[in-house]
Amino acid sequence: MRFRLSDDQVALRRGARKLLEGSFGRQALRAAVDAPVGLDRALWRVLGEAGFFGLRLPEADGGAGLGLPEAVLVFEEAGRALLPGPLVATHLAAGSVPGAAGGETVVAAVDGELVEWLDAADVVCGDTSGAVPLRSVDPLTPLHRVARAGEPDPRAALLTAAEQLGTAGRVCELAVQHARTREQFGRPVGAFQAVQHLCAELLVRAETARAAVYAAAVTADPADIAAARLLADEAAVQGARDCLQVHGGMGFTWEADVHLHLKRAWVRARRAGGSTQSEELLAAGLVD
Incomplete structure (x- = not known):
């Protein structure tokens, strides 16, 4: 098809x-x-x-x-x-x-144990009793931990997977752009095989996740969404890590944007049917 x-x-x-x-x-x-x-x-x-x-x-x-x-x-x-x-x-x-x-x-x-932007919200869906503020690794995502984790909506899991897919695609672009323009020993770093392999793996993970997320959006099947979420979380988190490696020491500086993508991907992975919940749902679907 x-x-x-x-x-x-x-x-x-x-x-x-x-x-x-x-x-x-x-x-x-x-x-x-x-x-x-x-x-x-x-x-x-x-x-x-x-x-x-x-x-x-x-x-x-x-x-x-x-x-x-x-x-x-x-x-x-x-x-x-x-x-x-x-x-x-x-x-x-x-x-x-x-x-x-x-x-x-x-x-x-409240779609998990962490709630984003609780203090800024006009309306909160779910039980926030006992909410405790946390120091978030992502400077643009304030977090609270709640006593009772909410049940994630499959649509929330899918849309979060879509956001992760956006990060996966962006860090792939950033890695390739840097590999083409940054020179070491008189050559672009993209000329070195190790860097080429990292960029290729970034693209493969992003495109695999893209196919799964787009397909899950059409079927809206919980098992398809769980599989898409797993692939998208991996593509975003591992992709941002590999992008950091392609950038070398520059990637770890505050001026670079790569660390912001990694931090956001980490936080998203804990939201609405993150890795553990997606694995359980996918396993249940395979057993059925």
């Missing part, structure tokens, strides 16, 4: 990337990292007005009337841009929580 994006889907992805480059480009990302001030409500409203949160709502309710495959494309772009905030929770709350679709209401969700 040939699986290709439609012209409308390609245009949607292109439009999402253009929107994020204009509203949360690298300069805005670095400014947010260097001086964290909490959730940017103005940016949240821009996303709402652009239809980011109401993408899957029926047109009669003010949405775009699209489905999970289109939502996955948009969240992949959000992951690529390291867009901060409880994006998944607010998107899933659109239509049930007033103001969520338009970006006026920020929604957080």
Whole structure:
């Protein structure tokens, strides 16, 4: 079976990337990292007005009337841009929580033992009793640990996988770009076989995860989503690590963006049906 994006889907992805480059480009990302001030409500409203949160709502309710495959494309772009905030929770709350679709209401969700952006949320879905603030490894994702882990929504697992896919694709781009331009011993570092192998492995993991995530968006099968989530988490985390290795000492500096992708990938991997829960669900599906 040939699986290709439609012209409308390609245009949607292109439009999402253009929107994020204009509203949360690298300069805005670095400014947010260097001086964290909490959730940017103005940016949240821009996303709402652009239809980011109401993408899957029926047109009669003010949405775009699209489905999970289109939502996955948009969240992949959000992951690529390291867009901060409880994006998944607010998107899933659109239509049930007033103001969520338009970006006026920020929604957080208890979908595991960690809750993101709890203090910034107007509405929290789930039990947050006994919530304890944690020091997050990701400077743009404040975290709380809750006493009772919430049950993850498969759609949240899929959209998180899409964000991880965005990171996997971006770190692959960064690694290849650096390998082509950085010179050592009078040659681009990409001329060395060890670096070529790392870049090839980055691409293979990203494209394997992409096929699984896109397919799971079409079937919406819990086992397919669990498999896609495992592959996407691996592609993002291991991909960011390999990207750091390609960059060498430069990758570990604060000025480089690679460490930000790795930190976000670590945090996402603990959200909504992370590795352990996905493995259990996939195993159950194989047994059945």
